[in-house]
Amino acid sequence: MPIPGNLLGSTTEMVDPNTSGWAALANCAISLGSGGRNGPGTLRLTATAAGEMQARTAASYPVIGGTTYFAFADASSSTQPERIGIRWLSAGNAELGITWSLTTSAASSSWHRVSVAGPAPADAVQAQVLVSATAQAAGAVHYWDNLYLGLPIRYTGNLLGFNVESAEIDASGWEGETNATVSRVVPAVSWPVDFYLGGGHMAAATASVAGDMVMAAAERPVAEAGTEYLAYAYLAPPTSTADCWVELRWYDAADALIDTVRAYLDQPGTGLYRQIVSGTAPPGTVRAGMAAGIDSASAGQALFAEGVVMALTPEFQAGTVVPYADASFEQGVGSWEIVSGPGTIARSVWSSAAGDGTYYLVVTSATAAASVLRSGIWPLRTDGGGLSWRWQVWAQVASGAWDIARSVRWYDDEGTEVGVTTDTSGAAPTPGWWSLTNDAVAPAGATQAAIEYTLTATAASSTLWLDRVALWQALSLQTAEPLPDIGAIRLTLRELHVGQLISIWRVTPDGARVLVRGPSGLYDRVPIPADELIIEDYEAPLGTPVTYLVETYNAGTGALTERRHTDPVTLDPGDPNTCWLKDPANPQRNMRLVVQAGGGPDWTRPARAAEYVVRGRQNPVTVSDVRGGRVGDLQVWTRDDAEREALRLLLSSGAPLLWQTAPGFGVGQVYATVGDVTEARVSPYGREPWRGWTLPLTETDMPTATGVNGSAGRTWRDILTECATWQEVLDSYATWEDVLLDRRIGG
Known part of the structure; x- marks a missing residue:
């Protein structure tokens, strides 16, 4: 299963169907193992002698100096612990250094997570992933699978920085506040294979003497009085009876502590357990903090913390007034x-x-x-x-x-x-x-x-x-609202059952049903992420009444659990002399354009046939196939510099576009690729802003695998957490659209 955002190719990530993505670096031979987590294959390292064995990715991957990168893998060995590293390379392919993880605290034959993160050196342009283990003798075997290199994978909406959240870089995200020494540990934790938020490193607070022990997050993000916040952490208590807790804290403008709210873990054992705490920021709150600790700890007892999050409290039921x-x-x-x-x-x-x-x-x-x-x-x-x-x-x-x-x-x-x-x-x-x-x-x-x-x-x-x-x-379970200014219909679905599957169709008066597009592609038995979904359907036809059919299914059995219908809704096409040109994957680029005289192309439908003249025969032999889709030139105007730049951006991806017109022009809507574009001046006057565009269209099928690009839940708070200054934002993103989509330079 491909890991989102992975710079590694699928063969390198999954080690399937072969080991071509990997190369031996020191003291080992590599081969294809079996019994993998992410597909059947695994990377099998066999030591050629006692000592450290290393393997690396066969390819190098582009990185940006100063940007933090994250690497992880799942490992298995009954004889030796392991570590993972990121090897930084210069433009001349020279090694600039290696950022290593700590070594796992003990060997484990169960699949467990190892990971590391760190900023690329200023002059680094490429990176490789290294995997390493120290063998006691020749023939020792180590297995690797589910490997990742890329930008840090974050909890959505976390107000705390990545190093507080995960301790993957170092231990500086946490401070020993009371009777605590803070360090990092790497226990052998078996996270689910597709839980990419689970890392290898954990922050560890160790009690110096007997008594209460507290460690506090080094960051205090901005908070707003009257707003409800939720925080949680995965805690590993030292014993099943230790009084472990997490705490939310509120600070005023002078950085004085106003109030706290604490939640104690009632753990059934000594594994890793998530503990949640929530509260509403009191009057005067300017910043929030977070802490964890043990009451009446014994000397030497340690508390581990991982997956630490502080965020606005999510609603498991939209609109609920219950804290x-x-x-x-x-x-x-x-x-x-x-x-x-x-x-x-x-x-x-x-x-x-x-x-x-x-x-x-x-x-x-x-x-x-x-x-x-x-x-x-x-x-x-x-x-x-x-x-x-x-x-x-x-x-x-x-x-x-x-x-x-x-x-x-x-x-x-x-x-x-x-x-x-x-x-x-x-x-x-x-x-x-x-x-x-x-x-x-x-x-x-x-x-x-x-x-x-x-x-x-x-x-x-x-x-x-x-x-x-x-x-x-209690509001309507489903509503459909036209948004003519952006050329979309907003569909709101309420009181859905999270975890079930959902399919959504747009139904036209002739009874035709077309699946509606969502973030991961078409809504065709997609898992429901929240009890309320708001979907903007940019591919709804103009001037035609449509309804929406919604079906939900049991995720385990696939059985139909609910069917809903909306009332008919019509999207006003507006000025009939204009058309919409849309990018299904990037609706923020959609634009309305003035059509030149004629209202549309003179279409050609190319034949797919070949004639063969047979000697001694009057008529040729014809081999034919279905006739091709429509081909023609769409001519539109841009009226100022802003429209011209917007059209250039819309066309820049080269992906299929959707062309829509008002009813009555014999077009409706056409998915098409755009060939070589002509941008012509309409006057010899150099300052004339109008341009005449000729867009050669070739009709295509509706793209089905393309999702709507976006970053669910992304807000300015996320950007504030990720970037300390505006200069860092400018250095990390090429455009504001890239900021919205969290699409970093080199990412």
């Missing part, structure tokens, strides 16, 4: 409390079976009786009176049996209750997690709300799990 701490129970029971009855509540132990994150709320009742569970009061972000609202909880009966009645209490600005909405009680479904939802219209004056559950244990010693609590304004 993440109250919705997912990652750091405790939040604002929830039992207001009546014998029930008790607690956060669960760490569990991979949680509905969201790794914890859930555990409700227990020793007797068969009713208990009332109520949340804190949450602002609705708007005057909710008269609006329809929907609330949800995931529930699982762990033992015994339960009846559940689900309610919302509505409050005004003063916190006075203005109404309550309650459904009828019903038995909690079982087995497994069930999503339970209700709808209601909020009463007049409602600006705040609290959720309440009346939980009746119908058997003694009953236990109920709750997770993924949400309350949001």
Whole structure:
């Protein structure tokens, strides 16, 4: 499976079908091994003598001096640990140096991740990947697979820098704040083969003496008061009983600590576990920080941290007003409390079976009786009176049996209750997690709300799990809105099931269905990444009513789970003397152009036939094939320098384009490649800005493998994190479009 952004070719990355992407460098012979992770093949190194053996990529790859690059691989050996390096080369192919990873702490025959990152030397122009292990004797074997070289692969939206996130460069991303010495370690961790965010290095804080131990991130990104943030880290505790935690911190303009929020890890063992913490920045917040530690650590105990992220809190349900701490129970029971009855509540132990994150709320009742569970009061972000609202909880009966009645209490600005909405009680479904939802219209004056559950244990010693609590304004499940200024229809799909598969078709009045394009290609059984999808369909026809058909499928069985239809929507073509010329892969380049007289080309449809004259026969023998697509010259105007430069950019990729006209011109829309372009002046006056363009079009099929280029979730915060100065932005990107797409020079 190709790794996104990999400079290495697929044969080098996967070591399939051969080892041609690799060359022995020292003390080893290479061969094709079996049992790989990324395809069947592996790179098999066999030591020719005792000592260090090394292999390198057969090719060198272009790099930019000063830019940080990242390399990783999965390795396996029962006899020796290993390391990985990036070898920097000059324009004359001379070695300038090698950036090595630390050596794995122990040998492991299980596939495990090794990685390294570092800035290329100023005069480096090429790089190679090196893999290395030190053999005790000739014949020792080492296996490698799933190899990558490229720019760092980051967690989307992380406000912390790459070295804090991963410790791949050095240990400077973390500081020993209390009773801690910070270093780096490389344990043999078996990340999933396609989890490219998992690296080899981890930040390690070791307690100098017995007592509380704290390490803090060296960076404090900009934060905004009133905004909810989420942070997490993969922690490796020293024991199953160590009190390990992660913490969010808030700082004012004077860099004074205002407040903190902490979440303790309830680990089931000593492996690697993700712990999440969330909170809303208090008034006066200017920056945020992050820390991790152990309470009452023993001298010499160490805490490892990897995959450290601080970001705006994502919504697992779009529009929910429930704070993440109250919705997912990652750091405790939040604002929830039992207001009546014998029930008790607690956060669960760490569990991979949680509905969201790794914890859930555990409700227990020793007797068969009713208990009332109520949340804190949450602002609705708007005057909710008269609006329809929907609330949800995931529930699982762990033992015994339960009846559940689900309610919302509505409050005004003063916190006075203005109404309550309650459904009828019903038995909690079982087995497994069930999503339970209700709808209601909020009463007049409602600006705040609290959720309440009346939980009746119908058997003694009953236990109920709750997770993924949400309350949001109920909007249409699907809407289609024309956007004539950009030549697109915006399709919004809500309340989708993350992890299922989705297909989306555009349907024209004649019943023809065409798949809609998304980031990875056409929406043809694509995994659903979020509960709300917003899709801008730039290939919708002009002036023709269309509907959208949406189907979702179970990811495991492929069975159809839901079918939706939108109402018809028509995209206004605007001035009939203009047309749209669009790049399906880069809609930011699309533009509207004035068509010269005639409205379009005089089409030619070339024949595909050959005639053979047979001696002694009156008529020739003809060998023919289907007639070719349309060929003709489209003539358009650009009216100023901006339009001229925009058209040049649109044509620069050489990829197939989409030409669209208003109905009535006999064209509709045509996918075409553009041949040699003529850009003609229309006047002998040198300052005349108009140009007449002749675009030779050859009709093609709609490109199906091309996705819409973009960087989901990319914001200015990401750029601020990646680049310390504007000069670094200018040095890293050639155009603003490259900034948007995170397409770096040499990347």
